[in-house]
Amino acid sequence: MYKILKKEVLSPTLKLFEIDAPKVAKKCQAGQFIILRIDEKGERIPLTIADFNREKGTITLIFAEVGKTTKQLGQMEAGDALLDFVGPLGRPSEIEKYGRVVCIGAGVGIAPVFPITRALKEAGNEVIGIAGARNKELLFWTDEFKAQCDEFHICTDDGSAGEKGFVSDVLKKIIEEKGKVDYVISIGPIPAMKVCAELTKPYGIKTFVSLNSIMVDGTGMCGACRVTVGDETKFACVDGPEFDGHLVDFNEQMRRAQIFKDEEQRALAAGSCGGGGCGCH
C-alpha cells in the first residue's frame, strides 16, 4: 500500500497528493509518470510525476477530477493509502542546453511542466514560462513555476488573472518579440498543444508535447496508447509520453480519447457516491 502523506485542495476539482513511494522517488526523472490503482476494483490510471523528493521518498501528484477514478481519488484524505503505484514509467524528458526555451503549462499541464522547467533551468537554459488556465480559480503553483523561470507569463481565457487569452497567444508574442526561441515544451489539453505546435512549425522551433493517451499497463504490453507520429505508430507509455509536436497526429489522439466516452458516463452514474450528497459532483 502507498500512503497519502499530504493532501492539498488547489481548487474544488484540482487536488494535490504527496505519496510515500521511496523506490519510485529514488529513480524518477522529469517527464515520467506513474500508474495507480485505488482498490481491488479500480482502474489503472496514469498521472504525471509533478514533483519528487528523493530524501523524503515522496512523489507529488496533481490531478483534475474528470471522471469516476479521479473523483474517487479526490475524496481520499491524508492517511489513506493506494493499493497500487507503479513507476517511474515513460521516457524522461530530453534535458539539454538548448538556449532559450519556452515552457508552457495549460490547465493541469502546469503540474507536469514544472519539473521539466526546473530541469531545463538547471541545465543552463534561459527559461520563459507560461501558465494558462480557463480562469483564476484553476491556476496553481504559479509562484513555484515562476521561481524556475527567467521570465514568466500568466494568462486566463476570461482575463481573471494575468493576460486575457490563450497560452498560444502569449507564445506567439514571445516568438515575435524575441525573434529567436530554441525549444518549446507545451503540456495541456490537446487543442492547446496542437495550436502551439502549429504556431512554432513555420519558425522551425523544436517543439515537444506530452500526450495523455488512454493506457492500461503502461509498459508497452497492450498498445492502447497508440499514437501516430510522422508515419509511424508509437506507444505513448514507452516511446513517450513526450513527442515531437510537429509530427503528432493530434486529431487522431483527440478521437481516441473518446473511445470509452459512453462507459465513462456509465461509470460515473454507477459510482459509489451515487451522484448525490457527497459533493463530488
Add this chain to the structure above:
Amino acid sequence: MSLNNSPKKNEMPCQDPKVRAKNFDEVALGYTEEQAIDEANRCLGCKKEPCREGCPVQVPIPQFIAKIKESDFAGAIATIKDKNALPAVCGRVCPQEAQCEKYCVRGKKGEPVGIGRLERFVADWERAQGVKPVECAPPTGKKVAVVGSGPAGLTVAADCAQAGHEVTIFEALHVPGGVLMYGIPEFRLPKAIVQAEIENLKKIGVKVEVDSVIGAIDTVDELLENEGFDAVFIGTGAGLPYFLGIPGENLNGVYSANEFLTRTNLMKAYLFPEYDTPIKVGKKVAVLGGGNVAMDCARTALRLGAEEVHIVYRRSMEELPARIEEVHHAEEEGVIFDILTNPTEIIGNDDNWVTGMTCLKYELGEPDESGRRKPVAIEGSDFHMPIDTVVVAIGQGPNPLVPRTTKGLETNRKGNIVASEETGATSKPRVYAGGDVVTGAATVIKAMGAGRVAATNICELLKK
C-alpha cells in the same frame, strides 16, 4: 482392473455451448472419479513410454496413470509433480494433441488416452484436499531474483525456494501469474487456480513484489550489485503486441489481443461497472489470427455480448495453430471461421470508428519454410467485410525494456534474449533467462521446462 477397450476418450463434461457462450465460468467441468478411473483403464502401460517422450518435461505418464487405476490419487499427483509443478494449469492448457497424446499407442486405432484430462483430474483432486507445502532444504543464505511471474518465473521460484534459496519475484503488473492471469481467460483457466499456486509459493517463503517494473524501478545490474542478489532469472515473456501494419489500425474499435484480454481478464471489464475498467465490443467482431490467443479473443467477444464473431485467418482450418479442443469449443459456441482470408485495410468513419475491412481471399500454394502450405492471395478477390470491432491477434514479441537496460545482455535479431537451451545461461554472468522471452511466443509447458533447466543451473552455480 480390466483394460477399457473403448476407442473413444471418456467425454469431458462441459457447460452447454449456448449457456456458456454468455458466461465466464469454466467451460470444461472435469472428470468424476469414476470417469477418471475408467479413462485410466484405457492406458496400456506401454514399457517404451512413447507418451512420456512426447512430453516436453517428461512427466512419467504411464506411472501416474497406473496410480489412478488403483485410486491412489495422492500417489498420482506426487508422480506428476516430480516433473511438473503446475499440473492443474497444464492439464487445462497444454496442446496435448501435439505432445503426449500425439504419441499415445491407443491413438493409432481410435483416440489416445485423455492424458491431459487425467492430469487435470488429479491436480484438482489434490487442491480440493488442501495442498501440503513442500519440504524445503535448509536456508543457504543465497538470494535469487526472478523477473516476471509467468510459468517460467514461477517454476524457477519454486525450485530455488525448495533448494533453500531466498527468492523474490518482481512482477510489473499488480497481480502475479503472467499470461495465466492477464491473457488466458477465466472460462478456460480459472484465476483461483493460478492464485492458489502462487499462495503455495508464498507459503514456502517466496516473496512476490508486484508493481515492480524491472528496468524502471531497478535494473538487473542493480539487483545484482546493490540489492544483494546472487543470481537473476529473466522470464519476462513475449508481451509486446504485433500489429499488421495496414492502414486503419489506429481507428477506435481496433484492439490488440493483449489489450482486449487484459481489460477483460486482469481488469475484469466483463464485470463493468462493478469494476472500473471498461471494454467496448460491437455487434460484429473480427479477430485476426488463428492461434490460442485468437480463439480466446473470439470466445471472449461472444461472452461480452457480440452478436457475430469471425476468426479471420490466412491459412486453412488444418493449419490453425490453436489447441484443437479450443477450436471445437469456439465452433460449438458459434464463432464463424473465415479462413483463407486476410484484411488489407481497416476502414473507419469520420469519428475514427471502425466500420469495416477490405479483405483478400487466399488459396494454398507450395509449402513454406515452416512446412505449411503458403497462402497466396487470389488476384481480384478483394471484398468488403462490414465489422465494428477488430482484435489483432497475430502474435507477440519480447518487451525490450529489460534487454535495453541491462549491460552486456545479448539479444537476437527479433529482440529475444539469447540463452543456452542446456543451462538457461545468458551472455551475462549470474543472469539466466527462459520462457517466451527467449523462444518467442510458445507454450506454458515449454516455459516451465526452461524454468526448470535454469533453476537447476542456478542452484549449481550457488553451490560454488
